[in-house]
Amino acid sequence: MKIKLNIWKQANAKAKGKFERYELDGVDAEMSFLEMLDSLNEKLIKEGKEPVAFEHDCHEAICGCCSLYINGHPHGPGKETATCQVHMRSFKDGDTITVEPWRAKSFPVLKDLMVDRKAFDKLMAAGGFISIDAGQAPDANSVLVGKIDADKAFDAAACIGCGACVAACKNSSAMLFVAAKVSQLALLPQGKVEAKRRALNMVAKMDELGFGSCTNTGACEAECPKGIGIDFIAKLNREYLSASFSEAE
Amino acid sequence: MTKFFTSSIGQKFFMSITGLFLMVFLMVHLTINSLLLFGDGTLFNVAANFMSSNPLMKVVEPILALGFILHIIYAAYITLKNMKARPQGYKVASKTKASWASKNMFILGALIFIFLAIHLANFFWKIKFGTVETTHVEGQELHNVYALVAGLFKGWWWYNVLYMLGAIFLFLHLTHGFWSAFQTIGWNNEKWIRRFKTIGYIYAIIIAGGFAFIPLYFLLKFVV
Numbered sequence: 115m116k117i118k119l120n121i122w123k124q125a126n127a128k129a130k131g132k133f134e135r136y137e138l139d140g141v142d143a144e145m146s147f148l149e150m151l152d153s154l155n156e157k158l159i160k161e162g163k164e165p166v167a168f169e170h171d172c173h174e175a176i177c178g179c180c181s182l183y184i185n186g187h188p189h190g191p192g193k194e195t196a197t198c199q200v201h202m203r204s205f206k207d208g209d210t211i212t213v214e215p216w217r218a219k220s221f222p223v224l225k226d227l228m229v230d231r232k233a234f235d236k237l238m239a240a241g242g243f244i245s246i247d248a249g250q251a252p253d254a255n256s257v258l259v260g261k262i263d264a265d266k267a268f269d270a271a272a273c274i275g276c277g278a279c280v281a282a283c284k285n286s287s288a289m290l291f292v293a294a295k296v297s298q299l300a301l302l303p304q305g306k307v308e309a310k311r312r313a314l315n316m317v318a319k320m321d322e323l324g325f326g327s328c329t330n331t332g333a334c335e336a337e338c339p340k341g342i343g344i345d346f347i348a349k350l351n352r353e354y355l356s357a358s359f360s361e362a363e
Numbered sequence: 364m365t366k367f368f369t370s371s372i373g374q375k376f377f378m379s380i381t382g383l384f385l386m387v388f389l390m391v392h393l394t395i396n397s398l399l400l401f402g403d404g405t406l407f408n409v410a411a412n413f414m415s416s417n418p419l420m421k422v423v424e425p426i427l428a429l430g431f432i433l434h435i436i437y438a439a440y441i442t443l444k445n446m447k448a449r450p451q452g453y454k455v456a457s458k459t460k461a462s463w464a465s466k467n468m469f470i471l472g473a474l475i476f477i478f479l480a481i482h483l484a485n486f487f488w489k490i491k492f493g494t495v496e497t498t499h500v501e502g503q504e505l506h507n508v509y510a511l512v513a514g515l516f517k518g519w520w521w522y523n524v525l526y527m528l529g530a531i532f533l534f535l536h537l538t539h540g541f542w543s544a545f546q547t548i549g550w551n552n553e554k555w556i557r558r559f560k561t562i563g564y565i566y567a568i569i570i571a572g573g574f575a576f577i578p579l580y581f582l583l584k585f586v587v
């Protein structure tokens with residue numbers, strides 16, 4: 115197939131970027147979207163032009179690196195797929211594909227399609243961990259976790275920190291990400307101990323980093339490659355409210 | 364606790380509480396207004412005068428005003444802040460599935476606010492500070508609020524249209540606002556999200572349908 119591409123090019127964080135048009139011939143329907151970009155870059159390098167910078171690593175939807183806003187969707191077409199799982203069969207011969215970086219004040223563009231997601235690291239550092247001494251890996255069944263809680267915690271733990279929730283949200287809110295982390299740990303015995311402090315600190319950090327607030331549009335849930343649901347946001351609100359009313363600061 | 368008031372979740376908590384309070388108010392308001400549809404207006408006049416002369420209203424009225432004011436102030440503040448969280452937008456507008464109302468709550472709220480201002484000038488202001496003709500029910504002198512309402516809807520057909528429009532804006536605001544309010548205070552889970560959405564639709568249909576039916580009734584009664 116022949117594909118027309120409209121890609122955001124920006125030399126560095128300070129530069130003023132603009133959209134660049136490319137045409138790519140011989141695109142195979144079975145290629146992944148990232149392979150298609152690789153072949154575009156090979157072509158550009160051969161022509162002596164600057165290749166397009168984009169992030170990717172695992173290619174199996176677990177690292178959360180790949181982060182492209184494709185034709186109006188974070189991670190492109192398809193439900194619960196990361197960019198690395200999008201294939202060219204989702205497009206037609208002659209299609210124009212517009213590729214943009216995540217857009218959010220808290221995710222500044224570094225170069226072309228790459229954004230700085232350090233804000234998520236800072237969020238994790240604010241409380242997305244367990245600091246109590248949990249000892250060695252416990253014997254099976256020595257720490258009992260109910261099936262429902264275990265399943266829920268596992269669902270939340272599926273979050274790969276890609277930032278598509280922020281990219282999809284009209285308010286650039288990080289609520290789904292924070293909700294996944296806070297819920298995952300609050301549901302498990304080792305994480306419960308610090309649940310209140312964690313909710314308070316992560317939300318305070320989220321506000322400080324310039325993410326917007328949640329207006330419950332549900333856009334995050336619709337685009338999350340891991341199917342994290344907004345019921346976790348309700349849980350985060352619950353955790354935060356009860357922590358605010360009970361934890362002395 | 365002090366941080367709570369300035370935190371994003373804390374601010375939304377107040378939007379939610381005030382929104383829930385306003386939704387209760389709407390139910391009371393509609394219940395009384397529905398009396399406009401029965402009899403010659405005596406029933407409505409008695410109820411309206413009972414409400415305005417009730418000493419409890421001296422307390423409820425300022426709380427209601429405060430509810431509106433807080434809801435509007437937080438709405439404007441949160442919306443502005445959220446707009447700043449994405450200084451540079453996308454070239455291709457979002458194609459993500461999300462309800463129109465949920466993305467336009469502030470616009471809908473602003474339209475409701477404009478309606479509210481006209482509505483207060485039409486009735487509240489006149490009853491409170493103007494002169495309203497009186498009527499006698501069982502020897503008691505009462506404000507003839509029924510005549511005020513009927514007169515407005517009889518005199519200018521576009522008022523009927525305006526009130527129906529107001530109901531439509533309210534409907535849209537409530538289809539999202541109802542379940543969103545429960546989500547914001549954390550009273551929600553996988554199952555209840557769907558249930559609250561359904562209940563919200565029913566609530567919005569009853570409230571907006573009820574408020575829209577009253578001007579329609581007067582339109583059919585007088586104009587047609």
Ligand code: HEM
Pocket residue numbers: 328329330375376378379380381382383385386389434435438439441442468469470471472473475476536539540541543544545547548
């Ligand atoms: C009778 C009138 C009104 C009722 C019953 C009402 C009800 C509600 C409810 C229940 C919510 C959901 C709160 C939440 O998501 O936590 C809401 C949200 C909202 N309301 Fe209202 N509202 C009314 C009037 C207004 C007015 C006059 C404005 C603004 C000028 C306004 C602006 C908003 C905005 C912007 C939101 C969304 C806030 C957010 O999602 O962060 N509303 N409203």
Ligand code: SF4
Pocket residue numbers: 272273274275276277278279280290291294334337338339340341342
């Ligand atoms: S919640 Fe979903 S969209 Fe958001 S960072 Fe985690 S995996 Fe990505």
Ligand code: FES
Pocket residue numbers: 169170171172173174175176177178179180196197198199274
């Ligand atoms: S490259 Fe790792 S999630 Fe896509």
